[in-house]
Amino acid sequence: MPRYTDHDVEHYDRPRRRTRPRTKDRPAHEDAVDGMVVTVDRGRFTLLVGDTVVTAMKARPLGRKGVVVGDRVRVVGDVSGEDGALARIVEVTERSTVLRRTADDDDPVERVIVANATQLVVVTALTDPEPRPRLIDRALVAAFDAGLSPLLALTKADLADPEVLLSTYRSLGVPWVVTHRGEDRVVHGLDALRERLAGQISVLVGHSGVGKSTLVNALVPDARRETGHVNAVTGRGRHTSTSAILLPLPAEWGEQGWIVDTPGIRSFGLAHVQPEHLIEAFPDLDEMTEECPRGCTHSEDEPECGLDDALRDGVADPERVASFRRLLAARSITEY
Structure with missing residues (x-):
């Protein structure tokens, strides 16, 4: 039996969808x-x-x-x-920079974190929770690949000596600031951080519990970002920021600046990063690889890499080359 009979209104033909002629003309939106x-x-x-x-x-x-x-x-x-x-x-409008990551190194889907930023601030605690150098390395790789200026923001310096971690990154030329909380629970050492943030659009990234939201609240008093604590058993923090948010820095700082608070990260996939893009962030080393064979990744196991020639000739700084190759290796290290 047919669904409708001749006596049902539904029997009669209805206008079909998409019967209007298509046009390539689009509104100009001159009032936008x-x-x-x-x-x-x-x-x-x-x-x-x-x-x-x-x-x-x-x-x-x-x-x-x-x-x-x-x-x-x-x-x-x-x-x-x-x-x-x-x-x-x-x-x-066209983006000047794009900070992206993938969920895992074998994940082909890129996730854009923020657009048009100028600086990536990697926030890490010196202890409680312990620093994760491999995750820091990966964040730095993402910053160099995106064309962002990197900055290390070390928190909880009242609990551990920052020199242990800084010695690892000094040869890369990455600037840093150190903060700590006093007995009054006020964050100290913010002046140097303010100088670095003024006039910039800075993205703050870091794993949970490093004090990122505490820094944001100290920098932007009316932000009221929720702060969490570190689990004493797992040593991991609890996610408090659930989505990225762009916050204007106080007007009294002078030149307008912005910070982007992001949710705590536990992975930073780098499937989108190519070695030739990474070395471009190090002009002095890039110049030494001009004679490298095609397809050279500049890693330690490359047989004819120009970096090895520069090391033998005493032209390259061994610590800087080692640090660069550590960042290069971070692309394929999945445990951090």
Whole structure:
């Protein structure tokens, strides 16, 4: 029996979908205004349009194009910022930098963490929890690959000597700042960090429990980021930041700066990083590899690498070459 009879309204033909002629012409959106993505939450985007906080959604013509924290966008619709108002993101402008990672080294899917940042701040505690140099190495590799300036922010210097960890990274030329909490529970050593953050868009990354949210609250008093504690049994911290958020630094600092607080990480896949991109971040070493055979990865087991020739000739700094090759090896080390 047919589903409908001649007496049912549903029997008659309905207009078919997509009967409207397609056109390549798209609205010019000449009335669109500029905004910056502050945070992303389940398909809704919080933007700063001037000084106004605006909630927006992605326009359909953008398709699968991702919109991430730090993106500069063009917006139409209701940008009043009033309760219940909703704007539309119609364009994502070209990104100057992209910080990305993969979940694992064999994962082909890249995950963009933040766009248009200028500096990557690797936050690590000197103890409680213990530093994880391999995870730090991987974060530095991601920074060099993305064209970001790296910075080490060492916390809890009141509990351990920073020199032990700093000796590992000094040859790379990575700058650092050291902070600690006094008996008054106030974070000390922030002046040097403020100088490094002023005028920059800085992404703070680090595994849980290193004091990242504590630093954010000290730098931006009204941020009110939740802080956690370190499990005494596992030595691991508890995730307190659940999504990345862009925060403006206080205006009294002078030149406008921003920080991006990110959730604590436990892995930093580098499947997207190629050796030739990594060595470009070290111009002095890159120059020594001009005569390397095609496809040379510049690792220790390469038979004709220019770095080995430079070491034999006394041109290269052995500690710097060793540090670079340690970063190179970090791409394939899965335990950290």
